[in-house]
Amino acid sequence: MKEIKQGCNLNNCFLCKHCLKDWVPAIGIHKKNFELKKGQQLFKEGDTVTGIYFVFLGKVKVHKRWDDEKELITRFAQPGDIIGHLGLGNDPVYPVSATAIEQSMVCYIDLPFFESTLNVNPQLTYSLMKFFANELQESDKRMRNLVHMPVKERIALALLTLKKQFGINPAGAIAIELSRQDLSSFAAVSYETLFKVINEFLLNGFIEVTGKSFRLINEKALSEMALNL
Structure with missing residues (x-):
């Protein structure tokens, strides 16, 4: 993927909408913007986690290996959505892959700065917790659907x-x-x-x-x- 200067407007993504306004300039300094072509992979399952991504333009599919020849798409991300958060656990690898399904633009925040952002932005931490809870509920529903x-x-x-x-x-x-x-x-x-x-x-x-x-x-x-x- 190609790093570009233009990109996130520091208004619409999950990170910027839920952090303190005084923290937004710090995000502007630390973020990187990347352009993805259709079919280009953002990261793949098993890669070491280096940071978190936020979709600014386009659409990205999040998917896992089903077997040697198939994949399961767990969700689609659109502008404003967060990607890569499933790699925040104790095992620092991405458990899923992410691939652009159309020309897209993402904002990238490295892991140390993201952790610092969580420490000084309680509203962001709370919003992320609710996001995780909602995603877990949707995952449970999806697994029941697959079975029944x-x-x-x-x-x-x-x-x-x-x-x-x-x-x-x-x-x-x-x-x-x-x-x-x-x-x-x-x-x-x-x-x-x-x-x-x-x-x-x-x-x-x-x-x-x-x-x-x-x-x-x-x-x-x-x-x-x-x-x-």
Whole structure:
């Protein structure tokens, strides 16, 4: 990835929104901005933790190895989101990988400065604690879904989750362009299964697909399928 001078405006990311205003100039001095091309990796699973990243522009997928040939996308990060926080535990390695799914820009804070920031910003520490708690709850729900939900329902839920997170674009499609491979990784199903279910959804008039864009036509039917098991 390429370091650039322009970048974070010191207003919108998780760090800047929750720290003391008097601390923002210190962030401006210590931060670094990096540009990522589509498909470029920010860090990979097993890398030594050196710092924390905040998305300023673009979208980044956070993913883990499922087996030798598959991956599981645990979440998508968008502008304002924090990435790399799962490496803050006693084992100083990233347990996940992060890859840009479109041209993106991230702000980087090294670990010593981030720890200093937490020590002098109690509101940031509290906000981060709540963020961890919410992420843990979502992780628990996701694991239950993987165990108990049939594949068709998981795909419906994945589409609904993406719409809830990203909203829709002017054309009415979910405001994230996603390959079917990435969608299958997010729904935790095989590509072949996703292909069959997406075709079924198309035939039933539940969705429309244009390239990598997905539009939910019958959201009620998808919701009943995913949420009323």
